[in-house]
Amino acid sequence: MNYKPKLSTPEIIILILGAVIIDAIGIVLIFFVLDDFFITDLLGLTIQGYFRVRKVNGAGYDLIASLAEFIPYLGALPMKTIGVVTVCWIDSHPSGAVSKAVAVGQKALVVKKPAT
Numbered sequence: 001m002n003y004k005p006k007l008s009t010p011e012i013i014i015l016i017l018g019a020v021i022i023d024a025i026g027i028v029l030i031f032f033v034l035d036d037f038f039i040t041d042l043l044g045l046t047i048q049g050y051f052r053v054r055k056v057n058g059a060g061y062d063l064i065a066s067l068a069e070f071i072p073y074l075g076a077l078p079m080k081t082i083g084v085v086t087v088c089w090i091d092s093h094p095s096g097a098v099s100k101a102v103a104v105g106q107k108a109l110v111v112k113k114p115a116t
Helices: 009-031 039-054 059-068 079-092 097-109
Strands: none
Touching (some): 009 039, 059 079
16 A cells, blocks of 8 residues: 655645744743733644645644643643644654554544444
8 A cells, every 4th residue: 555645845844833933932922921812822723724624644633732722831832833743743654653543543433323
């Protein structure tokens, strides 16, 4: 089976740089004891939307990281960058252990109708 990643190298670089910039803005605001009023979190959701449009494998990990950004003290960590790097890794390495875990998780989420 020959797998071709859905994200190219320039796309990966741009996505990771965007996530780093969003997280860096959030960290700088934390140092100055300012609040971004969830603006950087909403900007981070645009990356999630990009993953959904491109139907990238493992986009759920970025969704979890994006939702973790909304938790007050946990949002100070660079969760968006971690989520984007994880999704890019899963897309580039489909035969890795993480991709196998994603496949198992997807099978576990399938809900079957009970026999009547």
